[in-house]
Amino acid sequence: MWATVADQNTFDYVIVGAGSAGCVLADRLSSSGQHSVLLIEGGGSDKSPFILLPFGLYRMPRKFDWLYKAEPDVSRNGQVDRWAAGKVLGGSSSVNGMMWVRGDPRDFDRWAQEGAEGWSFDDVLPYFRRAETFEDGSDLYRGDDGPQRVARTHVKHVLTDAFIDAADQAGFPRNRDYNGKVQTGGSYAQCSQGRGLRWSTARGYLRRARKRKNFTLWTESYAQKVVVESGRAAGVIVERDGVLTTVRCNKEIVLSAGALSSPRILLSSGIGPAEELKQLGVTPVVDAPGVGKNLQEHPVGTVLVDVNVRTLNQETSSVHALRHALDFVVRGHGGLTGTAAQAVVFGGLQDGAPHTEFEIMFGPFGVAGEVAPDVSDQDATYEHDVHAMKLAKTPTVTILPCVVHPRSRGEVTLAGPNPKQSPKIRHELYGDPRDLDDMVEAVKVVRRILQAPAFAKYVVSEQVPSEAIGTDEQLREIIPAISFRGEHASGTCRMGSDEKSVVDPQLRVRGVRGLRVVDASVMPSLTSGNTNAPVIMIGEKAADLILSSDNV
Numbered sequence: 001m002w003a004t005v006a007d008q009n010t011f012d013y014v015i016v017g018a019g020s021a022g023c024v025l026a027d028r029l030s031s032s033g034q035h036s037v038l039l040i041e042g043g044g045s046d047k048s049p050f051i052l053l054p055f056g057l058y059r060m061p062r063k064f065d066w067l068y069k070a071e072p073d074v075s076r077n078g079q080v081d082r083w084a085a086g087k088v089l090g091g092s093s094s095v096n097g098m099m100w101v102r103g104d105p106r107d108f109d110r111w112a113q114e115g116a117e118g119w120s121f122d123d124v125l126p127y128f129r130r131a132e133t134f135e136d137g138s139d140l141y142r143g144d145d146g147p148q149r150v151a152r153t154h155v156k157h158v159l160t161d162a163f164i165d166a167a168d169q170a171g172f173p174r175n176r177d178y179n180g181k182v183q184t185g186g187s188y189a190q191c192s193q194g195r196g197l198r199w200s201t202a203r204g205y206l207r208r209a210r211k212r213k214n215f216t217l218w219t220e221s222y223a224q225k226v227v228v229e230s231g232r233a234a235g236v237i238v239e240r241d242g243v244l245t246t247v248r249c250n251k252e253i254v255l256s257a258g259a260l261s262s263p264r265i266l267l268s269s270g271i272g273p274a275e276e277l278k279q280l281g282v283t284p285v286v287d288a289p290g291v292g293k294n295l296q297e298h299p300v301g302t303v304l305v306d307v308n309v310r311t312l313n314q315e316t317s318s319v320h321a322l323r324h325a326l327d328f329v330v331r332g333h334g335g336l337t338g339t340a341a342q343a344v345v346f347g348g349l350q351d352g353a354p355h356t357e358f359e360i361m362f363g364p365f366g367v368a369g370e371v372a373p374d375v376s377d378q379d380a381t382y383e384h385d386v387h388a389m390k391l392a393k394t395p396t397v398t399i400l401p402c403v404v405h406p407r408s409r410g411e412v413t414l415a416g417p418n419p420k421q422s423p424k425i426r427h428e429l430y431g432d433p434r435d436l437d438d439m440v441e442a443v444k445v446v447r448r449i450l451q452a453p454a455f456a457k458y459v460v461s462e463q464v465p466s467e468a469i470g471t472d473e474q475l476r477e478i479i480p481a482i483s484f485r486g487e488h489a490s491g492t493c494r495m496g497s498d499e500k501s502v503v504d505p506q507l508r509v510r511g512v513r514g515l516r517v518v519d520a521s522v523m524p525s526l527t528s529g530n531t532n533a534p535v536i537m538i539g540e541k542a543a544d545l546i547l548s549s550d551n552v
């Protein structure tokens, strides 16, 4: 239904969501000065030390999160997960762990095989390069004049060096740049930071757009649904200050509200599985059976190891804090620039694996509390909350193995006909037993690395899962209790060439003219690692697709 406010708000492009992809679009679509662009964001300003300063990650205020809650995960003893999603300028790039990982080049060739024509690695590489300014400069694979700053980790620790050496000894050779030609091997982490500060897409891209006269930004504005007139997306109904407003568009509407919200907006607009919509009291406009399906997430396990040298979690005294603070202020280095991990190892679980199959993240710091449940308690569930992390008191390292190509699929549906309701999220982290088998193997790879000479000399004992858990069967039993989601929700508006895909390879929503989805939702399958860099690439390529199309 059209809102009551006068329809004076008309723009060429209307983008919903100022997150990783939405900020890229805001910048690129407005850059020529020829088109009027409106960006609608549900959250507010990102001016906060918790966002700007990397260590703010572990104390992120809740107001920056949509705080979605999922249905119980029966594959993990009924665990009810909170699915974090940034609700602020920059979206999840403002609240994420800042890991910068493009993925295995073969991920994108796989996308092309899955029907995403034009998205092979050769096709997307120019967009990865265009996006970034990498601190080591450019080569055939890396960029040095894009809006997105990328740095190597500036947190040095003897155990990080030892872990990379041990990975080498365990058969995963050193790789200087996992975002280059080859992903596999062991490396220092790269991160979305510049001068030791978080570099969100709001900082990299949106700041440029905001200087332009043809660009308009609405914050604290909630997009309820898209209005479809005669088969064309004509406007968006937005709630601002408690008032419903309708914005109209001359050219295109782009949904970049993230993998949990973009499908919710489509479904509330009547674009989705017709029968399901009718049962929920929503009048179907386009029968699009794939909307909200294909929800994918990375399972991440936990290995905590007690070590015999001091780790960063112990450096909280005033003397250490002062040293880290000075290092941060003077050089943009040190413990205060810490990201989710300081080293990464990518590899296959079997010889000749077609893809990277696991990512192992290493941190020379120990976590405690909910991240380290009592593993002897079979009923323990494991709530991981990166935004409220507790540190261990003893010297401990944290190693997080991640199965990067999970087969488990969930879905996002409507909770009811009211577009203000949060989406309903159903997902089982180990809904497919093969993902659990892979995690068992990934934990065994971690143990192999820990036992290699370069690291073994530092190990006192394995705290989680614990040395008592030795057999595959024991690991299979304990892993669901020590696993959590990688925060990489994706796939809910799948791109493909088949009729059941939600968007075509130009990211146009099937069955509606003038409407695209551009965000993590469109990934046909998850990439090998953290998802911010691939989403930014999607935004970059989408901008070219939009600007080169005849969309009037």
Ligand SMILES: Cc1cc2nc3c(=O)[nH]c(=O)nc-3n(C[C@H](O)[C@H](O)[C@H](O)COP(=O)(O)OP(=O)(O)OC[C@H]3O[C@@H](n4cnc5c(N)ncnc54)[C@H](O)[C@@H]3O)c2cc1C
Residues within 6 Å of the ligand: 016, 017, 018, 019, 020, 021, 022, 040, 041, 042, 043, 084, 085, 086, 087, 088, 089, 090, 091, 092, 093, 095, 096, 097, 098, 099, 100, 101, 221, 222, 223, 224, 256, 257, 258, 259, 261, 262, 265, 340, 386, 486, 487, 488, 489, 518, 519, 520, 521, 530, 531, 532, 533, 535
């Ligand atoms: C806690 C956390 C840690 C992570 N760590 C990493 C990491 O270390 N490295 C990495 O590569 N990836 C990480 N990720 C994943 C990565 O950040 C996301 O995949 C990526 O940012 C998704 O981009 P997007 O554009 O799809 O969505 P988002 O960036 O989430 O943007 C969606 C935007 O839309 C807005 N929005 C939603 N609904 C509406 C509405 N109805 N009306 C108006 N606006 C709306 C939101 O407020 C948000 O700003 C992490 C994610 C989280 C949540």
